[in-house]
Amino acid sequence: MTHLIDAASLAAALTASTPPRVLDVRWKLGGPPGAQEYAAGHIPEAVYVDLDTELAGHGLPTDGRHPLPTPEDFQDAVRGWGLNDGDEVVVYDDVSGTSAARAWWLLRHAGFASVRVLDGGLAAWRAAGGALETAANIPERGTATVAYGALPTIDADSAAGFPAAGVLLDARAGERFRGEVEPVDPRAGHIPGAVSAPTTENLAADGMLLPADVLADRFAALGVTQDAPVAVYCGSGVTAAHEILALEVAGFRAALYPGSFSAWSNDAQRPVAMGA
Template sequence: MSILIDASELADRLASGQRTVVLDVRWSLAAPDGTEAHRAGHIPGAVYVDLDHELADHGVTGEGRHPLPSEATLTQAMRRWGVRDGDTVVVTDDLGNQSAARAWWLLRHAGADDVRMLDGGLAAWRAAGHPLETGDVTPEPGDATAHFGSMPVIDIDAAAAFPERGVLLDARAAARYRGEVEPIDPRAGHIPGAHSAPSGDSLDADGRFLPPETLRERFAELGIDDGTPVAAYCGSGVTAAHEVAALAIAGIDAALYLGSWSQWSNDDSRPVAVGPDAGTPVASARRYSTGAAAARRPMPMRVVTSTEVTARTSSTAR
């Protein structure tokens, strides 16, 4: 099955009446509620998806910011969206599919066979001259049922060991990977042994995915070739799904570490590395000050000590 659909093909499907469910998954860290943006203008018939509450379960502690919803919760959501067994589902956003990819991945994990991302998102739809509609969309209820298990996942222990047997990719912005900034989580830096691979680097200037051969070249530079075990993480399992999608477009299977940095950084028993290099896993944990991280300059990969944390925090306070 194709992972992507372009604006013209989607418009043709909608015009011809082919069974297609369009989901509007607008979300970002700065603006997690995309309801008003959806109401102001969306692809005709597109149903708004609440990423925080329909694509995640916030009743789970210790599993990161966006742990998986239960099968029952996702089933209820899919039926609200009007998804029926066998439907083609198209997901979109206004962020180069970096939030829509969470829906793509989760629906695939739940057993949906034909889920595609609108390449270039809403910007591509508008650029092609296709119309938008306003207001809310309430479709006829669907009958689909979620059954998890179709996509590979790893837990926190597997993520810790992964660099010893494969390539672990960090899909966050490079500055967060290096530990220079951390806008939301308690510690800055990256999982020791992980390689920086910002999800946005898989997109062109128009927010479309790079061609498969270009993506293969990108990932080859990170040490990934045929048969290399690959896993990806991000802040909370959202943009890492975009990384998994980019890898799939390149013909590479990859697992998703769902807890991602929001789980790892909250566990003081887990080590943290800073700087531009992947380095190697270390045995003991060190606490890192998020506030101090904002003022840091890039440095070679190393573990930050608790003594340094205290000194830097005091210096920053002054």
């Protein structure tokens, strides 16, 4: 299926007799929550989704900053967004899909078959002349059922051995991978054997995802092939989902390490590598 939708196609779909459900997933590392931006203007009929409380659970530091919510908690959130089984869903943000992709990944992992990310996010919607509204959309509670397992994941033990069997991509900025800076996690560096693959490099200058063939060439240069498994991590499992989106557009299947480096770096028994 197509994992992206452009602004013009979304505008047309919203006029159909059965429009897609639209979720606003604005979020930035360190906050504040995107609720204020949502209130200032959002795509018509969009429902606000709080990434920190609805797309993540809570646990020990060794679980990471954004562990997956329990299936029960996620089902409660999904129903609160008004979703029913079989709904088509479109997710967007204002950071070129790098936070909305967390909702895209979780919904697909939970069994939703049709979930797309608005390519270019809210900036693309505005550039296409899309209207905004400020009234909060509180939908009727849905009845969707959630069952995790549709997409692959790995844990810390698998991440430790992954580079020997496949390619482990680190979706964070290069300076964090190299250990030059670390703004939030207790140790700097990366999982030994991982390959630096900043997810921002999957985007064009206008914030749109690069074409599939360009992405395929990029990942091939990083060692990704159809013959070996691929897994992705980032700081807390958010931008890694966007890297998985880019990989799928390019024709590759990849697993997510949900705990990511925030979980890894909080475990003193796990080694950390520095440099390029």
